[in-house]
Amino acid sequence: MTAATNTKSGVKRVEGAPLLELDNVKMHFRTKGDGLLARKNKWVQAVDGVSLTVQPGETLGLVGESGCGKSTTARLITRLLEPTAGSIKYQGVDIAHMSERKLRPYRREIQLIFQDPYSSLNPRHTVGAIVGTALRTHGMVPKNGELKRVQELLEVVGLNPEHFNRYPHEFSGGQRQRIGIARALAARPKIIVADEPVSALDVSIQAQVMNLLENLRKELGIAFVFIAHDLGVVRHFCDRVAVMYLGRMVEEGPRDALYEKPQHPYTQALLSAVPDIAVVRGVPPKHRIRLVGDVPSPVDPPSGCRFRTRCWKAQDICATQDPPLEEKPGGATVAACHFAEPPVESIVAEVV
Amino acid sequence: MSDTDPTTSVPQGGNMTDQSVRAPQTVTRIPRAHAEGEEAYLEVNDLHVQFPTADGKVQAVQGLSYSLPLRRTLAIVGESGSGKSVSSMAILGLHDRKSTWISGSIKVGGKEVVGMSEKDLMSYRGADAAMIFQDPQSSLHPFFTIGDQIMESYRAHHNVSKRVAKARAIDMLGRVGIPNPSRRVNQFPHEFSGGMRQRAMIAMALVNDPKLLIADEPTTALDVTVQAQILDLISDLQRDFGSAVVFITHDLGVVAEIADDILVMYGGNAVEHGPVDKILGAPLHPYSWGLLESIPAVSGTPGPLHPIPGSPPSLLAMPSGCAFHPRCEFRDRVGGDLCRTLKPELISRTADQGRTSRCHLKEPDRVFETEVLPRLP
Numbered sequence: 001m002t003a004a005t006n007t008k009s010g011v012k013r014v015e016g017a018p019l020l021e022l023d024n025v026k027m028h029f030r031t032k033g034d035g036l037l038a039r040k041n042k043w044v045q046a047v048d049g050v051s052l053t054v055q056p057g058e059t060l061g062l063v064g065e066s067g068c069g070k071s072t073t074a075r076l077i078t079r080l081l082e083p084t085a086g087s088i089k090y091q092g093v094d095i096a097h098m099s100e101r102k103l104r105p106y107r108r109e110i111q112l113i114f115q116d117p118y119s120s121l122n123p124r125h126t127v128g129a130i131v132g133t134a135l136r137t138h139g140m141v142p143k144n145g146e147l148k149r150v151q152e153l154l155e156v157v158g159l160n161p162e163h164f165n166r167y168p169h170e171f172s173g174g175q176r177q178r179i180g181i182a183r184a185l186a187a188r189p190k191i192i193v194a195d196e197p198v199s200a201l202d203v204s205i206q207a208q209v210m211n212l213l214e215n216l217r218k219e220l221g222i223a224f225v226f227i228a229h230d231l232g233v234v235r236h237f238c239d240r241v242a243v244m245y246l247g248r249m250v251e252e253g254p255r256d257a258l259y260e261k262p263q264h265p266y267t268q269a270l271l272s273a274v275p276d277i278a279v280v281r282g283v284p285p286k287h288r289i290r291l292v293g294d295v296p297s298p299v300d301p302p303s304g305c306r307f308r309t310r311c312w313k314a315q316d317i318c319a320t321q322d323p324p325l326e327e328k329p330g331g332a333t334v335a336a337c338h339f340a341e342p343p344v345e346s347i348v349a350e351v352v
Numbered sequence: 353m354s355d356t357d358p359t360t361s362v363p364q365g366g367n368m369t370d371q372s373v374r375a376p377q378t379v380t381r382i383p384r385a386h387a388e389g390e391e392a393y394l395e396v397n398d399l400h401v402q403f404p405t406a407d408g409k410v411q412a413v414q415g416l417s418y419s420l421p422l423r424r425t426l427a428i429v430g431e432s433g434s435g436k437s438v439s440s441m442a443i444l445g446l447h448d449r450k451s452t453w454i455s456g457s458i459k460v461g462g463k464e465v466v467g468m469s470e471k472d473l474m475s476y477r478g479a480d481a482a483m484i485f486q487d488p489q490s491s492l493h494p495f496f497t498i499g500d501q502i503m504e505s506y507r508a509h510h511n512v513s514k515r516v517a518k519a520r521a522i523d524m525l526g527r528v529g530i531p532n533p534s535r536r537v538n539q540f541p542h543e544f545s546g547g548m549r550q551r552a553m554i555a556m557a558l559v560n561d562p563k564l565l566i567a568d569e570p571t572t573a574l575d576v577t578v579q580a581q582i583l584d585l586i587s588d589l590q591r592d593f594g595s596a597v598v599f600i601t602h603d604l605g606v607v608a609e610i611a612d613d614i615l616v617m618y619g620g621n622a623v624e625h626g627p628v629d630k631i632l633g634a635p636l637h638p639y640s641w642g643l644l645e646s647i648p649a650v651s652g653t654p655g656p657l658h659p660i661p662g663s664p665p666s667l668l669a670m671p672s673g674c675a676f677h678p679r680c681e682f683r684d685r686v687g688g689d690l691c692r693t694l695k696p697e698l699i700s701r702t703a704d705q706g707r708t709s710r711c712h713l714k715e716p717d718r719v720f721e722t723e724v725l726p727r728l729p
Contacts, residue, residue, distance in 0.1 A: 066546075202664070203646045204664075207646035207647075208661075211657055211659060231650050232648040273576045273579065275583070275608060
């Protein structure tokens with residue numbers, strides 16, 4: 001391994017390494033067993049072997065249904081959780097088990113935007129204090145320059161810079177989300193993990209915040225890990241998209257390839273389930289796939305392929321062999337399925 | 353495997369040559385043509401709902417009127433605070449009399465709901481109209497079994513023994529696609545998954561065969577694959593029961609899939625009303641157009657989003673004139689300061705009597721470019 005060089009900020013980096021690299025990361029939470037003699041511990045396999053890379057300035061979308069482990073992955077990347085196995089490399093340096101003290105400079109460069117603009121801002125602090133704390137914690141500006149920088153940041157996210165003295169309750173949901181974004185930007189991060197940043201907002205406000213994030217990405221060159229359950233939002237924002245199911249990644253690839261020629265049956269089902277406004281325009285109805293049943297429990301996931309219990313392609317091999325995430329002949333994405341193939345018909349409606 | 357219900361077959365390994373049950377279904381749904389002259393089952397006329405508060409009077413609904421015949425689905429679309437939920441709760445008489453001021457008229461199957469006595473409301477709710485809520489977790493009582501809760505609502509309207517009511521509960525659970533209903537009926541809500549709970553809620557709402565079903569964001573809390581199942585279920589049940597459905601949502605994709613008509617609400621009032629394909633295809637109100645422009649779609653070419661500037665108005669201090677004028681990008685096309693001073697009426701389009709809109713813009717000016725959808729030929 002190449003020797004890591006120290007930079008001024010205290011963040012080490014290995015030349016040529018990707019910005020962020022997760023390798024076979026696992027996060028198993030312990031729960032109490034059932035019944036009267038609940039001695040035996042069970043493990044919730046929230047994330048079970050996720051690998052991904054993010055290059056500088058790139059946006060990776062993580063999609064999947066509730067319980068698939070996408071939020072846990074966000075908390076692992078930001079090291080709010082310590083993984084039970086695997087490595088999380090930031091610029092080639094493994095931060096998976098780094099101590100809190102050593103981790104501090106990395107925390108500056110990896111920032112998080114939360115879903116709920118109401119509970120993620122302290123109601124007793126002014127906006128100036130909320131954004132200022134982020135500046136102070138990371139020693140970004142001298143004390144006398146703090147207010148000026150706070151006002152700059154508020155302006156960048158489209159808020160009135162004179163409102164630094166106001167409290168969160170004086171702002172609407174969309175404006176609060178902008179405050180959260182200003183707080184993340186305060187540390188001048190290289191990567192932002194955005195966990196459902198627009199799903200709590202109304203449609204018209206959602207589009208405003210999406211456009212703001214898009215502009216920030218272009219102007220500041222920040223890489224994003226963008227987590228959302230809304231497949232339209234992810235398609236709009238991301239260069240590459242990864243689909244998760246029950247703690248595993250089932251498919252990953254460039255945006256257009258994944259949306260137009262998905263290979264994994266789960267991705268196909270997920271995309272075809274999205275209600276699409278184009279159907280009212282006489283656009284040919286989608287070839288619709290309806291999944292049966294519910295997602296199995298992550299405490300006791302199925303053997304082999306985790307999707308096999310709901311998959312219409314499942315064969316005997318699926319129960320015994322866990323399919324690796326690999327390139328398939330003729331496919332533009334990598335998929336973890338024994339029978340991966342692009343769909344015969346278009347999954348999403350084609351607008352003609 | 354004894355279960356033959358298609359929603360229940362969850363094979364655990366083994367040979368899967370039987371593809372007939374598990375092959376992906378192709379579902380095609382064509383919106384019904386607008387049937388003229390059908391008698392309205394639900395008639396809302398000049399409905400006002402206001403809440404007096406310490407800060408002033410919250411005018412949640414201001415003069416809403418619409419009607420809905422049986423066998424049709426009306427989607428009410430709007431952002432938070434547009435009055436879509438408040439107006440629908442009034443249909444079931446769910447507002448607290450002490451703290452709410454309601455005027456106007458709501459007729460359901462000929463019965464006037466506004467001002468109905470509590471006793472009459474008890475027999476009306478459930479039997480004539482029923483509601484499904486967004487969050488099945490908090491709408492079900494955690495201490496009672498699913499069966500008890502369905503039986504309670506059945507026995508409130510039918511003088512039958514517990515045994516008969518239980519048989520009815522099991523039958524209903526089966527109809528909403530819950531596997532193994534005779535066992536599930538004795539289970540508690542926490543033993544159900546989110547999608548199953550919403551199915552149970554639907555079973556409970558439909559147990560008395562109401563002719564009007566109000567679904568308030570019934571799929572918002574659900575995952576997209578489960579949402580697709582529930583939307584199919586609501587469509588199927590509507591066909592079987594022949595009921596009228598009011599479907600409240602903010603998701604225009606869901607609207608496109610399930611609704612026959614749309615009512616777009618803004619600031620406590622209807623701004624546009626008409627058949628789904630026409631409104632989503634060629635909106636006549638700048639707000640409807642703005643909503644369409646704000647959606648990142650899963651299909652088509654991804655273009656820049658065009659959000660509506662500003663944020664929805666406060667219900668304590670509504671803008672004068674047209675409630676949408678502070679955010680409207682087309683108000684310059686209207687002469688003078690008409691938009692600021694005069695509230696436009698909800699009027700029919702000359703060429704198309706089936707749809708109404710509330711805007712001062714002259715009709716030839718109301719051609720909005722949409723990135724999301726190609727123009728109608």
